[in-house]
Amino acid sequence: MNHQFSLNEEQQAILDAADQFGRDVLYPLAEKMDNEEWWPEEAFKKMAEFGMLGTTVDPKYGGAGLDYLSSGLIAQAFGRWNHAMALSWVAHDNLCVDNLYRNGSEYLKTKYLPNLCNGEHIGCLGITEPGAGSDALGSMRTSAVKDGDHYILNGSKLYITNGPVADVALVYAKTDLNAGNKGITAFLVDKTMPGWGTAQKLIKMGFRGSQTAELVFENCRVPKENIVGDEGRGHIVVMSGLDFERAMIAPISVGMSERALEISLEFSKVREQFGKSISSFQMIQSKLADMYVWTETSKTFVHKVLAEASQAEKGQGGRGHIHIQAAAAVMYAANMCNKVLDEMVQIHGGNGYIWESESNRLYRGNKLLEIGAGTTEVRKLIISAGLLR
Ligand SMILES: Cc1cc2nc3c(=O)[nH]c(=O)nc-3n(C[C@H](O)[C@H](O)[C@H](O)COP(=O)(O)OP(=O)(O)OC[C@H]3O[C@@H](n4cnc5c(N)ncnc54)[C@H](O)[C@@H]3O)c2cc1C
Known part of the structure; x- marks a missing residue:
């Protein structure tokens, strides 16, 4: 096992390049995204130009061929400068694209990955449903019924990141409604297939501008070639994907914490009270x-x-x-980030409570990272079950 305590030269160069891109390209978009729930259409294409899409995908499909650590460093850097865009990026690049790359057939990879890597297409992942959150697999009601060479999908998927702007979705549906947690199949559904609908765009308290929607599938005809993995074995695709997803979401909290500390240091040095900068007070230190x-x-x-x-x-x-570690890392990073953000607002005083301040934008964000990709409670269930096994 590799016990790695510092980044090597190549990893540091990736982090620095993503940081520069985040500061120059993504940071200027953040305020408008937050104020208006605005989606900057060109952002993904710019990421592709800089080799930051399809990061874990083999270059033969148009990807960058990086490992998860290098890809996670991009999430960390994007999290510093525009956490909403970092979330949309992870939903695309890891939840959808990496999953397709790891589990899809050669046909699906050749057909879909190039456009997902060059910014033409945006991807999303649909597991959660109105009645199926933490119990995503057991309570899943979206069904897929075989009809010749197609499957007919019916059901809806709630809180889907990138839903309103996505071209393709990795969707889980039950091909056997009586098989409990099993009987699930993963499908790559493409927006051009009849029966794909966006029910509503959802307005959020944080991570605003990262587009979120309820997707509805009404008699959506999906060719059988678009099954990802094997029929009835979608639970394996979900469970293996969730660990990498959690490992990849955690660095967003790290990036947000880094930025929160940076702006708190800057503010504490310039803000004066009682004739001194507040950074001279030991309670602020x-x-x-x-x-x-x-x-x-x-x-x-x-x-x-x-x-x-x-x-x-x-x-x-x-x-x-890896199952225990990924749950632990995402839980710890999100919990620590919430503590960092709380102190950041306290240091900023009234300024931190005003909507348009950067500290307020960060503060409204982090709670999601204790909810999405499995809540803190679910993460604790995974960790304790693993320890007690
Ligand atoms: C902005 C946003 C983006 C998202 N993006 C996506 C996406 O792209 N794709 C996708 O599929 N999903 C997405 N989600 C969904 C997310 O994964 C779920 O919200 C999450 O899994 C929790 O489900 P729930 O909201 O239904 O809460 P519930 O499961 O209803 O939980 C409510 C509360 O009960 C607790 N609870 C539930 N079961 C237990 C238990 N056994 N023991 C103890 N406590 C328990 C939970 O921890 C929580 O505190 C997103 C959510 C949000 C808010």
Whole structure:
């Protein structure tokens, strides 16, 4: 096992390049995205130009061929400068594209990956339903019924990141409604297939501008070639994917924590009260020291788990060590980020409570990272079940 405590030259160069891209291209978009739930159409194409789409996909399909750690460093850098875009990027690049790359047939990979890697198409992942959140598999009601060479999908998927702007969706549906957690099949559904609909765009308290919707499938005809993995074995695709998804979402919290610390340091040095900068007060210094330690510990843990995910064998996700570690990393990074963001607003005083301040935008964001990709409670269930096994 690789115990990696610092980035090598190549990884540092990837982080620096993504940081520069985040600062120059994504940061200027963040305020308008937050104010208006606005989606900047060109952003994904610009990411593709800089080699930041399809990051984990083999270059023969148009990807960058990076491992999870290098890909996670991009999520961390994007999280610093525009966390809403970082979320949309992860939903596309990992939840949809990486999953398709790992589990799809040669036909699907050749047909769909090039456009998903060059920014022409945007991808999303549909697991959650109105009645199926934490119990996503057991309570799933979206059905897929075989009809000759097609499957007919019916059902809806709620809170889907990129839903309003997506061209393709990796959708899980039950091909056997009586098989409990099993009997699930993964399909790659493309917007041109009749029966794909966007029910509503959802307005959020944070991560605004990252587009979220309820997707509805009404007698949606999906060719049998668009099954991802094997029929009835979608639970394996979901469970293995969720570990990499959690490992890849965690660095967004790290990036947000880093930015929160940075702006808190800047603000505390220039804001004066009682004739001195507030950074001279020991109670403010104590907060800054705590924020630093919380950020550094979560960064170290998240990088370690990303390095382990990078070395995981195909099909290894969804069980054992990586299952516990990915849940632990995303839980810890999100919990620590919430603590960092709370102290950040306290340091900013009234300024941190005003909607358009950057500190407020960050503060409204992090709660999602304790909910999406499995809640803190679900993460604890996974960790404790693994420890007690
Ligand atoms: C902005 C946003 C983007 C999202 N993006 C996507 C996406 O792209 N694709 C997708 O498929 N889904 C997405 N989700 C859905 C997300 O994964 C779910 O919201 C999450 O899994 C929780 O499900 P739920 O909201 O139905 O909560 P519920 O499952 O109803 O949970 C409510 C509360 O009960 C607790 N709880 C539930 N079961 C237990 C238990 N056994 N023990 C203890 N406590 C429990 C939960 O922890 C939580 O506190 C997104 C959600 C949001 C808000």
